[in-house]
Amino acid sequence: MTTFKKKIISFWKVLGPGLITGASDDDPSGIATYSQAGAQFGTKLLWTAIVTYPLMVSIQEMCARIGLVAGKGLMGTIKKYYPPYILYLILLVSIPSIILNIGADIAGMGAVGHLIFPEIPVFICSISFTTLLILGIVFLSYRRIAMILKWLCIVLFSYIAIPFMLKINWLSVLHDTLIPKIEYSSDYFVALVGILGTTISPYLFFWQASMEVEEIQQRHLVVDKRVIHSMQSDVRWGMLLTNVVFFFIILTTGVVLFQAGIFHVDTVEEAARALQPLAGDNAYLLFAVGVIGTGLLAVPVLSGALSYMIAEAFDWQEGLDKKFHEAKGFYITLIVSMLVGLFVNIIGISPIKALIYTAVLYGMIAPILIAIILHISNNKTIMGRFVNTRLDNLMGALTMLVMTLAAVALVML
Numbered sequence: 001m002t003t004f005k006k007k008i009i010s011f012w013k014v015l016g017p018g019l020i021t022g023a024s025d026d027d028p029s030g031i032a033t034y035s036q037a038g039a040q041f042g043t044k045l046l047w048t049a050i051v052t053y054p055l056m057v058s059i060q061e062m063c064a065r066i067g068l069v070a071g072k073g074l075m076g077t078i079k080k081y082y083p084p085y086i087l088y089l090i091l092l093v094s095i096p097s098i099i100l101n102i103g104a105d106i107a108g109m110g111a112v113g114h115l116i117f118p119e120i121p122v123f124i125c126s127i128s129f130t131t132l133l134i135l136g137i138v139f140l141s142y143r144r145i146a147m148i149l150k151w152l153c154i155v156l157f158s159y160i161a162i163p164f165m166l167k168i169n170w171l172s173v174l175h176d177t178l179i180p181k182i183e184y185s186s187d188y189f190v191a192l193v194g195i196l197g198t199t200i201s202p203y204l205f206f207w208q209a210s211m212e213v214e215e216i217q218q219r220h221l222v223v224d225k226r227v228i229h230s231m232q233s234d235v236r237w238g239m240l241l242t243n244v245v246f247f248f249i250i251l252t253t254g255v256v257l258f259q260a261g262i263f264h265v266d267t268v269e270e271a272a273r274a275l276q277p278l279a280g281d282n283a284y285l286l287f288a289v290g291v292i293g294t295g296l297l298a299v300p301v302l303s304g305a306l307s308y309m310i311a312e313a314f315d316w317q318e319g320l321d322k323k324f325h326e327a328k329g330f331y332i333t334l335i336v337s338m339l340v341g342l343f344v345n346i347i348g349i350s351p352i353k354a355l356i357y358t359a360v361l362y363g364m365i366a367p368i369l370i371a372i373i374l375h376i377s378n379n380k381t382i383m384g385r386f387v388n389t390r391l392d393n394l395m396g397a398l399t400m401l402v403m404t405l406a407a408v409a410l411v412m413l
Helices: 003-014 017-024 028-041 047-070 074-081 084-116 122-139 142-165 170-178 186-199 202-219 225-256 268-279 281-313 328-346 351-377 380-386 390-412
Strands: none
Touching: 017 202, 017 225, 017 281, 028 084, 028 186, 028 225, 028 268, 028 281, 047 074, 047 170, 047 186, 047 202, 047 225, 047 351, 047 380, 047 390, 074 084, 074 202, 074 281, 074 351, 084 122, 084 202, 084 268, 084 281, 084 328, 084 351, 122 142, 122 281, 122 328, 142 225, 142 281, 186 225, 186 351, 186 390, 202 225, 202 281, 202 351, 225 268, 225 281, 268 281, 281 328, 351 380, 351 390
């Protein structure tokens, strides 16, 4: 085996919870948000992929570090060190927002599944995907689930490939990436707030911390500088993947749809359908398959995050490494969240409305959660020698400020 291959294999082994967390951020609902931003404003919002990257890394790294050092998920740590009303406030906002997000993702997967296989009705596609996910999560081991989710991340590269099938002015793209073009309109700021809410999502905070706990338990790790450094690399590469992908989704729809005069996209189905005559069948199929792949990746993360939160809040047995009978409450929560999300889809609640409600709820809770994460990360009783550095605090405070301003803008708009 060549040295290069050994380095690639070693690098792949380092990637884990951070990669899965980052990739799951590009879920079907996120793809719809990025597609609308590209269709409506062309390439003017490409700069957000650069700006949001360090913000995402700073918060997800803190959450991962809390999980590693405290040996508990984020909700378990909050329960131990904070008043109960904070715990219940987080649950009150998080439960409906995550379920609505699950519903929107299942709807996107079902709609695109129907596009690829027109003979199968949308609701049958949605039910099939939901059933597949439930069976897989309940009957497979944590290690197998983690490996499947990790390999599903490769699906995201389909979005990176699409622009290279098109004729693009790359100098113009570079200009819009490095030099922000701000439009002082409500539509522009709605798109901007939507991107922020989609990329810096509270459910990812809980999933990241809980997955790190699973990792140290599965691998019997002793947390030291080497483990922390490995986690930081994982988080940085995972967040880089999500931002590269959302950059290319905005680029694709910004070049194809915007230039064709298609300025409004409500769903991933509409985005995929609109791409077909303009970008060709290959681009259309890559986009559609990417939606299904990211849905299969994101829905377990969403439902899993909710299950960890509730299990930690009520001291239930938890973990994807446990059998169903060993953690019934954890798995029942996971199954019910998917079924309710499916039900929201079937009864006809618009996925776009679900996304709007989700964005509002996420916007309300994100600044509070970031403040708590910062507080925990600076608490030597919890974190010992692994407390935040000055740079960590600076980036965390900046992220909290940006998300607070986004929440205020969301209300005012």
